[in-house]
Each structure stands twice: as structure tokens, then as C-alpha cells.
Amino acid sequence: MRGNYIKAPTVYTRPNSTIPDRKFNRNNVFRCPEGIDEDSGQGGGTTPSCPTDSMNNMFNIGNDTPTADAAIDGFAIPSWYQLNSRTQQTTNLWPNTGKVSPFVWFDGVNVTTVVGDALNHPGLTRTLSMIRKPSEVVMVVEAANGNWVDQKPSSNPRYAAYIFLARLGARHGKVTADGANAFTNMAFFDGHVALYPSEPFTRKSGTDNALIDFYRDTIFYINKQKGK
Numbered sequence: 001m002r003g004n005y006i007k008a009p010t011v012y013t014r015p016n017s018t019i020p021d022r023k024f025n026r027n028n029v030f031r032c033p034e035g036i037d038e039d040s041g042q043g044g045g046t047t048p049s050c051p052t053d054s055m056n057n058m059f060n061i062g063n064d065t066p067t068a069d070a071a072i073d074g075f076a077i078p079s080w081y082q083l084n085s086r087t088q089q090t091t092n093l094w095p096n097t098g099k100v101s102p103f104v105w106f107d108g109v110n111v112t113t114v115v116g117d118a119l120n121h122p123g124l125t126r127t128l129s130m131i132r133k134p135s136e137v138v139m140v141v142e143a144a145n146g147n148w149v150d151q152k153p154s155s156n157p158r159y160a161a162y163i164f165l166a167r168l169g170a171r172h173g174k175v176t177a178d179g180a181n182a183f184t185n186m187a188f189f190d191g192h193v194a195l196y197p198s199e200p201f202t203r204k205s206g207t208d209n210a211l212i213d214f215y216r217d218t219i220f221y222i223n224k225q226k227g228k
Helices: 069-073
Strands: 081-083 085-087 103-105 138-142 183-188 193-197
Touching: none
Parallel strands: 085 103
Antiparallel strands: 081 138, 138 183, 183 193
């Protein structure tokens, strides 16, 4: 947005704004037609219990607290979509064999406590050349939390044994019999978007979720790309 690659309205009209100064414009390419309206709450703060949870249908604005960058700069874009990102964990260091996401979310509070100077750490640097399979590597998902890949079990005891990806938004189509999953859109690095059932991604895989098991078609970690 700052580089004028995509146009979308900011919710603030001047620097040093406050949360009550927000003015939403529905003419926003980052607004999901199936998402919850702006006046119904912002996502990212509370842990949802499953992909169909209404908390996953909300918008999110990064660094938007009364003293944070968004309000101070007067530049904040609400989005119902999130990048395929993880925080600055040691398992997110390129080119190790952990879970190396295409984007890194530097979450402010912990930016220097996990891997030292995270902003200048070579293992947390990303370049487009790392994407060898642009039609298969996921770039953007439907979610309301920048760390949507979190592998904690569901907060709902009903789902805790088998849902380990509760922050992925499933906003479309027929809901599963247990009410936890439906369908979700994903955008890829080659520009195409496709609709998928959320259930295969939310399953438990060891102590993690099933994202670690995908090596083709929908690849979530750039160290999982196989071949050319």
C-alpha cells in the first residue's frame, strides 16, 4: 500500500490518530464479502476454536493500538486476509528443515528475544527466488490473525483432539457435520486463487497441524518444495 502497488483506503485521515478516529470504507480490496462487518469486532486478539468460528471472519489491522505505529503514522489498512507467515521462531530460519514460511511476521514484543536481532538475521530474510513453485506455494489465506499457522489444539474441548489449526478462516460453502470446518480461499504466488475444504489442513499431525505434510499443490512452507 505504501508503495502504491495496490490501492485501498486507510482508516485514518491524519497522523497521531486514535482508535475512535477510524473511518471504514467498504471499497477495500482486502475486504472479504463473506466476512463480518467492521463494527462487529476486530480479529487477532482472542483465540478462535475452529475455522468456522466467527472470530476468523473479522478484519485485522497490524500494530494498531493507541500507541502503536498504525495510529501514529495515520496509515492502517483493515484486511480480512493474511499473508502466509510465522513469527521469528528458530524453526522459521531459512534454510533449515523446520517450518520456513514465505513471509515473516515480526511481532514487536518478541522481536529481539527469540533469535537476537531478528530484523537483521539472515535466516529471516526472504526473497522471491526462494519461491520455486509459484503455482503451489500459498501466499495469502483467509484469516484474522497474522500468526494463523499456530499449531495449538482447539480451545473447545469438543474439537481439541483433532483441530490443531483453529485460526484458518473457513467462510464458504457447506459446513461439516461437527460444525468446525467448511471451505476457504487461498491465493498463490502465481496470482491464482482456489477454494479448498479446510478440514485436511486442520488435522493433527504429531504435535502439529497438517500444514507440515503438504509438499505439492498447496505448499505452506518454502522448505517443503520438492524438485524444480
